[in-house]
Amino acid sequence: MAKFDLVKFGPFRLNRLAAEVSAALSSEYQARYGLDIPEWRVIATLGFRNDACSAQYIAHCTRTHKSTISRAVTALMTRDLIERVENADDRREFRLRLTRQGHALYEELIPRLLRKEREILSCLSAQERKDFAGLLGKIEASLELVQTSKAASETEAY
């Protein structure tokens, strides 16, 4: 019989861990600010790059389906957390950016999330945290989840 234990199976562990970590963080953006995950991703992307960008770009770099992003954008606009302006160069797309309130929420939320992350990783030493990030990076790279410098330049239009 094949020796196999689901509970020791890497992919399963990864899923379970990701779900658990998400749940831990959602108490911040969900319960506290009424944002769901896609909405949080939009806010985070816009907050990080402080210039405006398209919905497509957000979908791309967060690996979230464009319809999901579209719905999140609609919800955030009705709450006046983001705004969009037409792009004169290409009237199919909109430039999205945080409103003043959206930016305030972003600035308030980020430290909380970083603190949570630190809490979760506090079981590791500084060196271990570094190693973990490095190993994650290697796996991501081999799955082409992160843009190599070459790929990044090819897609820099985003």
Next chain:
Amino acid sequence: MAKFDLVKFGPFRLNRLAAEVSAALSSEYQARYGLDIPEWRVIATLGFRNDACSAQYIAHCTRTHKSTISRAVTALMTRDLIERVENADDRREFRLRLTRQGHALYEELIPRLLRKEREILSCLSAQERKDFAGLLGKIEASLELVQTSKAASETEAY
């Protein structure tokens, strides 16, 4: 302004990686055997412990909602991959186990999944794989995702 990059944020990376790995594996159990994730978890749990166990037990150790497991069990029974027998000691619960066909599927699927997992981790050296598993284990333990020996003995009735 807070320095923050969603794409470098641990929890986000974890989610993205887990989703990608799941997608890579689903081509095996999904496309090839028509199993969805909950169904696969039931098969895997029953296959690993080759004695019968309850649906509740599967829900518990795979961290899947009991209604999701219930549906998976129903689907697998209609496909004759698992069977259930009444438990005379407690007539609320059923003992589940793989049928001959279910076991055959299990034995066929496991090597494929392990091969996929190896493929995904082939970007790491043997030592790195070991380190990665160890670090995952530490984080899981601190989130109490794995049973400590004490907790395990308390819940061994499952």
Next chain:
DNA sequence: TTTAGATGGTTGCAAATGAGACTATCTTAA
């Protein structure tokens, strides 16, 4: 210029899933 195909974004639909009500059964204590 016209036409074919690509792309940004929205929306309807269907599948998946968690929450929680519900039934049946078990356990414990009065």
Next chain:
DNA sequence: TTAAGATAGTCTCATTTGCAACCATCTAAA
């Protein structure tokens, strides 16, 4: 023995999300 509460499993409902069709617009090539 009876009653109160816990537990296993099923089912209905609401939410979430991916898919795919769709519209508007852009691009490229005939």
